[in-house]
Amino acid sequence: MLVSILISVGFLLACGLVLAGLLVLAEKNILNYGTCHVDVNSGRKVLDVEGGSSLLSSLAEQNIFIPSACGGRGSCAYCKLKVHEGGGLIGPVEEPYLTPDERKDHVRLACQVKVRRDLQIEIPDELFSVSRFRAKLVHKKPLTHDIVELRMQLLEPGSISFEAGQYVQLESAEYKGHESVMRGYSISSLPSDPAHLELIIRRVPDGICTTWVFDHLKEGAEVFFSGPYGFFHLSDTQAPIICIAGGSGMAPIWSIVRDMKEKGIARPTTYFFGALTQRDLFFLDEFRQLEKDCPWFKFVPALSKEPADSGWTGERGLITDVVARHFPDASKHEAYLCGSPGMIDASVAVLTKNGMSEQNVFYDKFS
Ligand SMILES: Cc1cc2nc3c(=O)[nH]c(=O)nc-3n(C[C@H](O)[C@H](O)[C@H](O)COP(=O)(O)OP(=O)(O)OC[C@H]3O[C@@H](n4cnc5c(N)ncnc54)[C@H](O)[C@@H]3O)c2cc1C
Ligand code: FES
Known part of the structure; x- marks a missing residue:
């Protein structure tokens, strides 16, 4: 009895597959749209x-x-x-x-x-100004236990023009039964270095593109991407700025604040970087140096799961609570947010509750 049910189910499945295949073939060969x-x-x-x-x-x-x-x-x-x-x-x-x-x-x-x-x-x-680029991976540098930085030398075309904050679409190569896929990654390098492109990428467990980046992509390999895309970039107002971004969400902020330094844009800026523990922090020295070079810039890393006895003297708690403590009145500020949809929604709620107009909140959701 069970065997005949299995045979019938198998037969029906096979018929379905054959029909689907015939439809695809018909679409391709019989229905000629010219x-x-x-x-x-x-x-x-x-x-x-x-x-x-x-x-x-x-x-x-x-x-x-x-x-x-x-x-x-x-x-x-x-x-x-x-x-x-x-x-x-x-x-x-x-x-x-x-x-x-x-x-x-x-x-x-x-x-x-x-x-x-x-x-x-x-x-x-x-x-119309988006192109597809061929590049060579110059380095793949671990920044934390689950974040790497990729630096690419552009080969064809040899340079890219973009605004700090924009993103590209990286094409993974085929590997272990996975077809090539495209995923968006914010550019972390500077527009003033158009012959190179840097990305900051966090591993997503079982993610197709990030598994390729972490486990298969080797220094010296050819890499393809298209771009630049997106409308996430600094506005041309003079409003003071609050940035909120944790993990690889740092990528566009890293590009934007260094671009501000290069262009002499001295709008008061506070960057809140949310992480779990100290092992999730990176670029601390670089940000401390930026604070020394640029009196208008402040970096506030905050840890939500750091053990109480670890000796960490910086901010603790959820990043949204830390922001609310620092800016009980955010009505005169603009905000730049980058990261998971959950983090962005929670940040928008806190900022608007503290007086910021929703029109002054700019973000890229890594969804
Ligand atoms: C505009 C834009 C800019 C981005 N910039 C960056 C960047 O600078 N750095 C960066 O690391 N990522 C960035 N991302 C996210 C990135 O595009 C991919 O979504 C992410 O790397 C996962 O791709 P994947 O192919 O490895 O996973 P997939 O194979 O697409 O997904 C595998 C599984 O993980 C889940 N998943 C997908 N994305 C995430 C995530 N981010 N966190 C947790 N679970 C997830 C999926 O729902 C799925 O179940 C950006 C996304 C957008 C839209
Ligand atoms: S490419 Fe069309 S919905 Fe994603």
Whole structure:
């Protein structure tokens, strides 16, 4: 009895797989969409694209790189753009990510729109300056037990122009049954060193890209990434600044505060770095030196799980509590936050409770 049930289930599964395969083949070979024209930003570029693939990959083939943190699986919502004509109906994967206003504005997920006919699309102008880079890994330096710094020498193109705070999308190589994936990483190096790119990466247990970085990527290897992306950068006001970022969230802040020093921007800035214990701290000497060089800058590391008898004399407790103690009135400040969605949401709640306008809070969620 059990054997015949298993055989029936196996048979049904096999039929399902064969049908799925036939559908893919039909999409590729029988349904020939021919060459489709993609008009980008009202004629700024008109692309001839072979129909049948996703809009995201079709644009990438034509060197227009749309942000995509999930590699086209429809789970990050980074690949939003406007499709004014030819996009077809919104699919079930897209539905949860589109607000009513975005639907009215023709916003779609580029990875979920298939190129089947001529399209009219609109993307932010900044994306025209995104390129794909080939680089050589010059060093991979451990910063803590679970954080490394990567430094890359750019080969082709040989330099990158970006604003401190922006990010790139690193492409992992294939390894042990994992396909290449793309993940976003904030640039930690300085715009004034355009021939190099540095990243600060924390290991995520079983994460595809970070396991590749930690266990497979060797110094001297070729590395590919695209960028720069993102709108996280210093505003041009004179407001004093509160930065909150722990772990690898330090990457864009490290770039922004050193960029301020180089450009002579002396806005009073306090950087709160939250960590569990002393073994999670890094760049302490570098930040102490920055404090000496720049009287407008203050670094406040705070530990939430440091043993009471360890001799640590710095701040203790949750980073949000530490910020609230230092800034009971944050109404005149701007904030720059980087890290996990949970940490950012908690920080926004504390800052707005202490008087900061939500418009003055800028962040990049590492989601
Ligand atoms: C704009 C942006 C900038 C970023 N900058 C940085 C940076 O400078 N440094 C850095 O280290 N990371 C950064 N990230 C996060 C990074 O893009 C990846 O999400 C992260 O490295 C995990 O990738 P993975 O392929 O190893 O894990 P995946 O294979 O994608 O995920 C494996 C599992 O871990 C979970 N997971 C995914 N990400 C995290 C996380 N961050 N913490 C805990 N669990 C997670 C997933 O839900 C999944 O269950 C940034 C993300 C964004 C969107
Ligand atoms: S690439 Fe992630 S949702 Fe489209």
